Amino acid sequence: MEGTVYCHKKRNLSGRLAEHWVVIVRWNRKIVTYLLFYSRDLTAFVTLYSHSPDSLRKVIAQVPEIRISHAPLQPEPGEKPPALVASVEASEVRGYLLSRGNSAIADEGFRWLMVFCALSIFGIVVLIASELVIRSKMAWGKFGFDFFYKAFIDTYTNQPQYWDPVNGHFSALPFLYGTLVSSFLALLLAVPLAIGVAVFLTEMCPRALRGPLAFITELLAAIPSVIYGLWAVFVLVPLLREYINPWLIKGLGWTGFFADDNPTGLGFISAGVILAIMILPIISSLTREVMLAVPNSQREAVLALGATRWEMIRVGVLRNARIGIVGAIILGLGRALGETMAVTMVIGNSPEIHRSLLANGSTMSSVIANEFAEASGDLHLSALMELGLALFIVTIIVNAFAQLLVWAVTRGAPSQAH
DSSP states (O other): OOEEEEEEEEEOTTSOEEEEEEEEEEETTEEEEEEEEOOSOHHHHHHHHHSOHHHHHHHHHHOSOBOOOOOOOOOOTTOOOHHHHHHHHHHHHHHHHHHTOOOHHHHHHHHHHHHHHHHHHHHHHHHHHHHHHHHTHHHHHHHGGGGGTOOEEOTTTOOEEOEETTTTEEOSHHHHHHHHHHHHHHHHHHHHHHHHHHHIIIIISOHHHHHHHHHHHHHGGGSOHHHHHHHIIIIIHHHIIIIIHHHHHHHHGGGSSSOSOOTTSOSHHHHHHHHHHHHHHHHHHHHHHHHHTSOHHHHHHHHHTTOOHHHIIIIIIITTTHHHHHHHHHHHHHHHHHOOHHHHHHSBOOOOOOSOTTSOBOOHHHHHHHHGGGOOSHHHHHHHHHHHHHHHHHHHHHHHHHHHHHHHHHTTOOOOOO
16 A cells, blocks of 8 residues: 655744644545654655655554644754745835725725716716707607608709708708718728738738838828818829729719719719728728637648638638628728718718719718808707717617627737737
């Protein structure tokens, strides 16, 4: 029969090494007894009895239990126990904690302060929503839900009148149309480029260039929208008017989506391009974060099967990250829906519905920015507030849904550059 010996040193209250040892003998999976020694050369003794079961049983039979205490050893000359230093430091910290008195009041105050900070976010949202609802009561009472999908038909011209502040006819239909068209064009242009940038930064970019390129991409999100608008007015619009639009009219004019009826260069195309540039860093950054959350084992497994790099990215990375990528796209959509200044400067601001993407249009945010300060009456102001309420609700729903999809992939994992 074999016995197993476990031992450990014991320290006294001052942290100094005591002379005695505790030896626990385990035999046949049961603790038989324990022995306390105060021999400083215990290692050889334990090794001896560990390899000599007969002698160990003899000791157990003769001495079933011995308890001996001894005064702590004095340190050797020139030796300074490290535990003593830790004890002194602990005493200083404890002295500081005891000197400051009872902290229950401070802890309770800090707790309620943090609760107030968290609840203030919900309070701000509730205040904004309640103010929009109160201010738009007049428009709700007169138009109801018809405000969003019906238009007044002029009896003389038989043409729809969507927005006529003079006669009190208001309809959000052209602004909903302009918001959706410009946002769709922005996604159509930005999504392929953003995913390509994210794939390059995470899978193919040299390590030395990943940091600078990621920084430059995210820097686009920090540029004010009015700067984008000025750049679009002086650079983008002339470029579209002189080169891009004529080519689109000549090659695709037969579709009706690129009719030659707006020589200014403003319109849905201009708004879509500037929005695409503005949402590019958002989609790219979130897509890169989602792709970094994909385990490397997925990449290694696909490569081990003989796949190429492109097949590895398509099967091992993009397929596993597709839910999060969709969330990033929807989050970019929410950013495009609410953009105001840059779109207002290039979309043309015409409350009409046109099939041509080269025609002038307007969005919910642009009409609010243009007409809020010059509203001609209470009904006009209430209709603008109703547009703001609709935009507020749509933006919250879209952003919440996008964040949910991103979280479904990342599970809160922090982003990292590698």
